[in-house]
Amino acid sequence: MRAFSRALQSGTDPALRKLLRAVLATVVRKPQSLTWACWYTTTAAHKRSIHRRSIPGFDTDAVRAFAFNMHHGAHQLARERFSYKLQDVLGLLEKQQDAARREPEADTRRIAAGDAILAELKSRHDWIMNPTDSALTNLVSSFGFTYYLGATPAAALVNLTQTALVSYPFLAARHGPIKAMNYMLAASRDAVRTMGNIQRTLTDPDELRAYQALQVSGAIDKTQAHNLAGIAEGGMAGYNPAWSKAMEIIGWGFHKTEVVNREATGMAAFRLARDGGAGFDEAVRSARDAIFDTHFDYSNANRARFMQSGTAKVLLMFRQYSLNMTWALGRMVWQSTKGQDPEVRRIARRNLAGVLGMSSLFSGVLGLPMMSMAMGTLNALQAAFGDDDEPWDAETEFRAFLSEAVGPSGAELLLRGPANKLTGANIAGRVGLDSLWIRDADRELEGRGLFNHLLEQAAGPMGGVLKNVLVGTQQIGEGHTMRGVETMLPKGMKDVIKAGRYATQGVNTLRGDPVLEDVSLWQVLLQGSGFSPAQIAERYERNRALKNYEEHITGRRQSLMNAYAMAIRNGDAGDRAAVMEKILAFNKTNPEVAISSSSIRASMKSRARYSANAEGGIVLNPKLAARMRERVGLAE
Numbered sequence: 361m362r363a364f365s366r367a368l369q370s371g372t373d374p375a376l377r378k379l380l381r382a383v384l385a386t387v388v389r390k391p392q393s394l395t396w397a398c399w400y401t402t403t404a405a406h407k408r409s410i411h412r413r414s415i416p417g418f419d420t421d422a423v424r425a426f427a428f429n430m431h432h433g434a435h436q437l438a439r440e441r442f443s444y445k446l447q448d449v450l451g452l453l454e455k456q457q458d459a460a461r462r463e464p465e466a467d468t469r470r471i472a473a474g475d476a477i478l479a480e481l482k483s484r485h486d487w488i489m490n491p492t493d494s495a496l497t498n499l500v501s502s503f504g505f506t507y508y509l510g511a512t513p514a515a516a517l518v519n520l521t522q523t524a525l526v527s528y529p530f531l532a533a534r535h536g537p538i539k540a541m542n543y544m545l546a547a548s549r550d551a552v553r554t555m556g557n558i559q560r561t562l563t564d565p566d567e568l569r570a571y572q573a574l575q576v577s578g579a580i581d582k583t584q585a586h587n588l589a590g591i592a593e594g595g596m597a598g599y600n601p602a603w604s605k606a607m608e609i610i611g612w613g614f615h616k617t618e619v620v621n622r623e624a625t626g627m628a629a630f631r632l633a634r635d636g637g638a639g640f641d642e643a644v645r646s647a648r649d650a651i652f653d654t655h656f657d658y659s660n661a662n663r664a665r666f667m668q669s670g671t672a673k674v675l676l677m678f679r680q681y682s683l684n685m686t687w688a689l690g691r692m693v694w695q696s697t698k699g700q701d702p703e704v705r706r707i708a709r710r711n712l713a714g715v716l717g718m719s720s721l722f723s724g725v726l727g728l729p730m731m732s733m734a735m736g737t738l739n740a741l742q743a744a745f746g747d748d749d750e751p752w753d754a755e756t757e758f759r760a761f762l763s764e765a766v767g768p769s770g771a772e773l774l775l776r777g778p779a780n781k782l783t784g785a786n787i788a789g790r791v792g793l794d795s796l797w798i799r800d801a802d803r804e805l806e807g808r809g810l811f812n813h814l815l816e817q818a819a820g821p822m823g824g825v826l827k828n829v830l831v832g833t834q835q836i837g838e839g840h841t842m843r844g845v846e847t848m849l850p851k852g853m854k855d856v857i858k859a860g861r862y863a864t865q866g867v868n869t870l871r872g873d874p875v876l877e878d879v880s881l882w883q884v885l886l887q888g889s890g891f892s893p894a895q896i897a898e899r900y901e902r903n904r905a906l907k908n909y910e911e912h913i914t915g916r917r918q919s920l921m922n923a924y925a926m927a928i929r930n931g932d933a934g935d936r937a938a939v940m941e942k943i944l945a946f947n948k949t950n951p952e953v954a955i956s957s958s959s960i961r962a963s964m965k966s967r968a969r970y971s972a973n974a975e976g977g978i979v980l981n982p983k984l985a986a987r988m989r990e991r992v993g994l995a996e
Contacts, residue, residue, distance in 0.1 A: 439489060446485055453478050480665075487668060488661055497670035502607050504677045504821045509614055511852040514890025516613035518790045520621065521722055523548065525791065526688070527625040527654040529714025533707045535632045537714075543632050548624040556619035558627060566640055570630045571623075573644045578659060579651040580622045618655070626651050656684040675820040682796040689715070689729055689793070719793050724777035726755065727792030732800055749949040751912035756905045772898060784882060785891035840870055851890065859888035867896055875899055913950055920946055920955060921963050928964065 457474050460466055509515040523544070531540035550561040562568045574580050608615075629650035633643035660668065664683060667676050692715070695708035719728055738754035746752055762771035773781055776788040798817050816823060828847050835844035846857050863884045867876040876896055883893040920943050927935040947954035973979045980988055 443489060446488075450478070450482060450485060453481070483665060484661075487665070491660065492668070492670070494670040497673050500674050500822065501677060504674075504825070505607070506610055507825055507850040508678070508821055510607075510610035510850070511613075512855065512890040513613060514785075514790070514855075516617045517889075518787070519614060519617040521787075521791050522618075522655060523621045523624055525718045525722060526685075526715060527621070527628075527650065529711050529718055530650060530654050531625075531629060531632060532714055533710035535636065540628070540632065543628040543635075544624065547628040547631070548620070551620040551623040551627075556616045556623060558623040562627075566634070567627065567630065570640070570644050570647060571627070574622075574626050574648060574651070577648055578657070579626060579648050580619060622651050622655050625654060653688070656681070656688075674822055675818075677821045679797070679820075685793065685796055719791075720777060722777050722779045723788035723792035723794075724773075724775045724780070726775050727777065727788050727794055729793040729796075731794040732798075747949070749913075749916060749946045751909040753905065753908060756909070759905070776894070776898075780894040783886075783891075784894050785886045786894045786897040787891070789892065789897060835870070838870075843870060855890045856888050859884050862887055867899075875903070913953060916946065917950070917953055917955060921960070924960060925964060925967055 453474075457471065457478060460471055460474065528540060528544055531544060534540075535543075547558070551558045554560050559568065559571045562571060571580075626647040630643050630647040633646040634640075638646060658680060663680060666672060667680060667683070689712075692708050692712040695704055696712055697705070699705035699708055716728060725731070735754040735758075739752075742752045742754070759771055759775060762774055765771075766774070769781075776786075779785075779787040798814070816827060819826075832844040832846075832848035835841075835847060837844075842857075842861075846854055846861075849857065862879045863881075866874055866879055868874055876899055879893075879896075883895065886893050920939065924936065924939045924943065927939050943955050970979055973982075
């Protein structure tokens with residue numbers, strides 16, 4: 361204590377005296393908190409005020425130095441103010457666990473669950489006390505955010521759907537659908553009108569206080585955009601003011617729309633709670649819970665621990681939303697069936713039904729959770745027990761069934777939702793809940809192709825960047841220079857170039873064959889803003905279904921030809937008869953491409969010629985063989 365007094369009376373600069381007074385006030389309130397951390401705080405703060413020119417680590421950038429010192433000074437003050445409280449709670453929980461173990465008839469399952477929770481709390485406490493951060497991780501995160509989402513209007517606009525998809529069902533389940541809709545629309549109108557500054561429209565003092573409380577709690581400002589752009593509270597390692605400002609500009613639209621979502625949800629929830637008779641503090645808690653339960657908390661401290669390391673932050677760059685949404689859906693299902701009382705179960709069931717209903721409006725039946733898994737399961741059953749000679753795909757067959765029942769337009773309305781039809785944009789492909797973790801491939805895959813697709817998904821967004829660079833380089837090497845450059849560019853620039861190509865050339869394949877010749881001005885504008893036009897997406901889906909079915913039949917035909925040739929080479933009469941029986945079955949199912957005796961003879965002759973000319977397992981072009989051998993040093 362005397363050391364603190366001497367420091368306060370010395371010629372210390374005003375900022376340090378203010379810091380020491382805050383620490384001293386904490387010590388007076390809680391004397392046992394005077395630990396080594398207090399001394400570390402004062403020593404570190406004092407060292408940072410030393411004149412350091414010509415000393416390693418000195419930085420002439422005053423803004424960077426100010427930001428760094430204020431960030432770490434605030435962290436030290438917060439740690440001194442709250443760390444001992446957290447430590448006391450952990451100590452109390454440990455004592456409770458020890459007491460529970462000494463009980464004569466201790467519940468082992470309850471104790472095990474308590475130990476797991478306590479271990480998790482300790483690990484999180486350790487991370488908060490000593491958070492890890494990496495300048496390289498922040499740089500990669502910023503690059504990934506810029507490449508995929510930055511300066512892309514579509515990403516910002518799609519972000520607005522979260523309020524309708526998740527927040528509205530959350531409030532409707534607790535306050536009624538009509539009432540919740542009216543309050544949500546009113547709050548959303550004010551938030552959108554002020555571009556995320558809804559406090560300008562608030563005249564009720566209680567609402568202003570509630571807004572300030574939500575801001576202090578971080579419920580409004582801690583958004584996904586700031587987290588991904590590397591400018592959240594953990595982004596101080598290697599802090600660069602110019603880069604941080606650039607990232608704020610790039611992510612402005614994405615961040616603002618998310619703030620609009622949070623403001624609208626928070627104020628609607630606060631007003632609904634107050635209208636229901638709740639007190640001020642209870643209404644604020646209700647608003648904060650509504651924001652965090654539907655728009656989630658993207659602060660680094662709230663990330664799952666397996667996602668907090670630098671490597672995980674890069675590989676799982678956009679997966680925090682996937683994890684949060686998966687947890688939210690799973691929690692609804694759990695509470696719907698295992699809730700502690702009937703009221704909780706009733707609310708959870710209505711909430712889940714509301715989310716599924718709103719999801720079907722925005723993304724159709726195919727966008728509902730786990731639809732991809734359901735379709736994949738049906739395809740696996742078909743592969744195991746179905747007819748190998750006849751192509752079958754669950755999604756394609758479902759689409760065909762609906763087309764016959766309600767027509768092609770009605771089928772698309774049910775499968776992809778009214779939002780696609782009303783806007784002409786492929787909104788379903790961006791907001792569907794069926795592909796939160798793994799996106800479907802654009803064609804039917806198996807074996808090595810399926811493995812490569814899964815590996816690409818596991819590589820994360822930065823793996824996607826590498827893939828785009830490699831594919832673009834290959835396209836340039838094949839003579840498609842502009843298409844190759846387009847493939848490699850960030851999404852915002854890629855969309856603009858693609859829109860220009862659509863406007864001047866239409867939608868064409870790499871060979872120049874038209875996919876869609878007439879592209880409207882509205883479709884060009886949609887593409888330029890980042891939305892794929894729904895008509896083009898439907899055309900690609902149709903083409904994929906056709907090619908998948910064709911490749912299934914031609915692939916089956918080729919595999920039977922190979923099997924018959926192998927049976928002939930092995931001289932196994934039994935195998936040859938079995939393959940011939942399968943060939944006859946294939947011919948009956950697919951008479952258009954039947955395997956005839958003449959085609960078998962031609963195939964056998966071709967294989968014989970190939971084997972005769974094979975050298976070390978390969979066949980060289982006779983016209984080039986001599987020169988190739990000379991080039992690799994094998995000339996005789």
